[in-house]
Amino acid sequence: MSNYYGKFYGYTGLFPVLDNEEGHNHLVELRSLLSSLANDRGSLFSRTGLVHGARFFILDDVVYNGHPTVEEHLKNCYLVLSMTFDGELEDLASRISSLGESDWGRVMAHCHSVDASKPAHEVVLEQLRKGQVTTSFLYVDASANLESTLKALLLQRKVAELIENGQGASTEERKALVKALAEQFKHIEIPAPGGFIGD
Amino acid sequence: MSNIRGKAYAMNVITPQKRWKSIILNAAFKLLTIRFTQKDLRDLSFIHFARWTIIPATGFPKFPQQTRIDKTKFDYLLFESNFNGSWNEYVDAFNAALAFKLNLVWYWSENFPGSVPLSPFKAYIEHNQKYNDYYYMAYPGSAVSDVKNAIDVADAFDTLAGQLESSDEDFDKAYLKFLGQTQNKIGINGGHGPQMS
Numbered sequence: 001m002s003n004y005y006g007k008f009y010g011y012t013g014l015f016p017v018l019d020n021e022e023g024h025n026h027l028v029e030l031r032s033l034l035s036s037l038a039n040d041r042g043s044l045f046s047r048t049g050l051v052h053g054a055r056f057f058i059l060d061d062v063v064y065n066g067h068p069t070v071e072e073h074l075k076n077c078y079l080v081l082s083m084t085f086d087g088e089l090e091d092l093a094s095r096i097s098s099l100g101e102s103d104w105g106r107v108m109a110h111c112h113s114v115d116a117s118k119p120a121h122e123v124v125l126e127q128l129r130k131g132q133v134t135t136s137f138l139y140v141d142a143s144a145n146l147e148s149t150l151k152a153l154l155l156q157r158k159v160a161e162l163i164e165n166g167q168g169a170s171t172e173e174r175k176a177l178v179k180a181l182a183e184q185f186k187h188i189e190i191p192a193p194g195g196f197i198g199d
Numbered sequence: 200m201s202n203i204r205g206k207a208y209a210m211n212v213i214t215p216q217k218r219w220k221s222i223i224l225n226a227a228f229k230l231l232t233i234r235f236t237q238k239d240l241r242d243l244s245f246i247h248f249a250r251w252t253i254i255p256a257t258g259f260p261k262f263p264q265q266t267r268i269d270k271t272k273f274d275y276l277l278f279e280s281n282f283n284g285s286w287n288e289y290v291d292a293f294n295a296a297l298a299f300k301l302n303l304v305w306y307w308s309e310n311f312p313g314s315v316p317l318s319p320f321k322a323y324i325e326h327n328q329k330y331n332d333y334y335y336m337a338y339p340g341s342a343v344s345d346v347k348n349a350i351d352v353a354d355a356f357d358t359l360a361g362q363l364e365s366s367d368e369d370f371d372k373a374y375l376k377f378l379g380q381t382q383n384k385i386g387i388n389g390g391h392g393p394q395m396s
Contacts, residue, residue: 002228002232008248010248010250012250012252012277012279013260014254014259014260015260015262016260016262016265019266030332031332034201034332034333035201035332035333037333039204039333039334039335043335045335045337046335046337051335051337052247052248052336052337052338053207053209053247053248053281053335053336053337054333054334054335055201055209055211055279055331055333055334055335056331056332056333057201057211057329057330057331057332057333058329058332059213059329062213062215062271062273062275063213063214063215063326063327065214065215065308065309065310065323065326065327066310069215069309069310070272070273072215072271072272072273074259074269074271075267075268075269076259076265076267076269078259078260080211080277080329082250082279084247084248084281111262112262112263112264112265113262114262114263115263130260130261130262131260131262132260133252133254133258133260133277134252135250135251135252136224136225136228136250136251136252136253137228137231137232137250137251138248138249138250139237139240139246139248139249139250140247140248141240141241141244141246141247141248141343141347142247142248142343142346143347143350144350146337148350148353149337149338149346149349149350150337150338151353152346152349152350152352152353153338153341153345153346153349153388153389154389155349155352155353155356156345156348156349156352156353156384156385156386156388156389157386157387157388157389159352159356159381159385160385160386160387163378163381163385166374171367171370171371171374172367174370174374175363175370178356178359178360178363178374179360179363181356181360182356182360182363193337193338194335194336194337194339195339196205196339196340196389196390196391197338197340197341197388197389197390198387198389198390199390
């Protein structure tokens with residue numbers, strides 16, 4: 001199935017935006033909300049610890065490319081969500097519902113939804129599945145899961161320091177440097193995803 | 200700007216294509232899923248993730264209580280990419296290195312001018328692009344090559360750390376090998392890069 005690339009999952013979903021109501025222009029409110037959502041370590045996607053990249057955009061209509069193509073228009077506006085993440089959709093839905101439900105709920109409040117009387121993780125999963133369009137072709141230029149990637153990026157910096165400090169050192173001193181760094185990384189706290197390394 | 204986060208740029212392009220052409224395109228995608236056909240894409244080393252999704256004319260999602268259902272004349276091909284650098288650099292590089300594959304995929308879209316010459320191709324992409332309202336990257340300060348290098352450095356370091364109990368002579372050899380493996384892959388990556396305008 002094309003939603004997978006090795007151990008990565010590529011999700012694409014379209015969620016029809018609610019029609020305007022008295023006092024509510026959902027499209028305007030949704031765009032405003034999306035532009036105000038955190039996209040750093042405070043992001044709902046960061047909190048899941050699984051998502052490598054995600055985006056929302058509004059598909060307000062299809063594009064007309066001129067004669068002789070027939071012009072057509074959508075009857076609904078759609079919120080498009082794309083994500084590339086580790087694991088399965090069920091795991092992600094569970095983490096969104098437990099760790100990012102507030103932001104998720106605020107966004108999805110502007111879209112047609114599913115039966116909300118079920119437990120939260122089932123609602124999120126059903127929403128994701130209902131809106132999903134199968135990816136036709138997915139390409140990912142990465143080999144490690146998110147945790148290993150962040151750890152490697154942190155280690156890469158420390159290795160530069162190790163090599164600098166190891167210049168002109170004795171074998172015993174180099175062994176000590178390598179041992180100390182290896183020990184440090186056994187227990188190191190990986191920074192939350194979504195931010196710049198070193199911030 | 201929502202299309203940019205750190206070193207990454209997110210692009211979305213949607214193009215109409217006749218429904219019968221989706222059958223051919225799906226066959227082309229099957230060909231492209233064979234990993235060796237992706238070598239040139241991988242060698243470019245600036246695309247984190249990319250995907251093409253065919254939204255069938257009758258395949259727009261339907262939710263309960265939705266009063267209007269979309270059924271279009273065309274299928275729609277949605278292209279989404281995360282890459283390093285600017286829009287212009289990306290489209291230029293894509294065009295220079297992958298012209299044949301771009302034609303293979305977009306040839307079926309209505310009024311696609313072809314990936315060569317560049318100007319009409321760029322105009323077509325620009326015309327069909329949808330801008331992001333929100334963009335998140337888990338490691339915004341790191342380019343694709345930074346990530347690849349970091350993974351290689353981590354693997355090399357694990358191997359070196361496994362030699363700590365070896366004799367001094369063997370450790371020295373392993374250390375030299377480690378330096379050779381990592382010398383062009385280390386650095387202070389992951390921070391705020393130069394800001395694109």
